[in-house]
Amino acid sequence: MKQKKPKLYNLSVLIEKDEDGYFVATVPALKSCYTQAKTLEELYPRIQEVVALCLEEQQPALMQFVGLHQIQVAA
Numbered sequence: 001m002k003q004k005k006p007k008l009y010n011l012s013v014l015i016e017k018d019e020d021g022y023f024v025a026t027v028p029a030l031k032s033c034y035t036q037a038k039t040l041e042e043l044y045p046r047i048q049e050v051v052a053l054c055l056e057e058q059q060p061a062l063m064q065f066v067g068l069h070q071i072q073v074a075a
Contacts, residue, residue, distance in 0.1 A: 009055070012065040013047055015040075027051055029060035 014026045018036075023043045027033040033054040037043035 009051075009060060011051065011060060012063070014068075015043070025050075027054065027060075029063045030054040030058060 011027050011029050016024050018024050022036045024036045025047045035046040035050045037046055
């Protein structure tokens with residue numbers, strides 16, 4: 001039996017640092033697909049793991065990275 005080749009996805013990952021110093025990674029093309037870690041070295045394998053788990057349940061939205069902007073808002 002011929003083994004099926006896994007499909008490859010190119011996904012954008014947003015990484016931010018929260019107020020407690022943790023790195024938080026979010027994959028916008030996959031609903032509720034995020035993870036966190038204290039260091040970037042810990043974060044990268046966790047991103048791979050959570051994306052694999054999310055892809056078992058859903059197909060990514062068709063999104064193309066355009067740019068990143070930071071804004072300041074007074075509230």
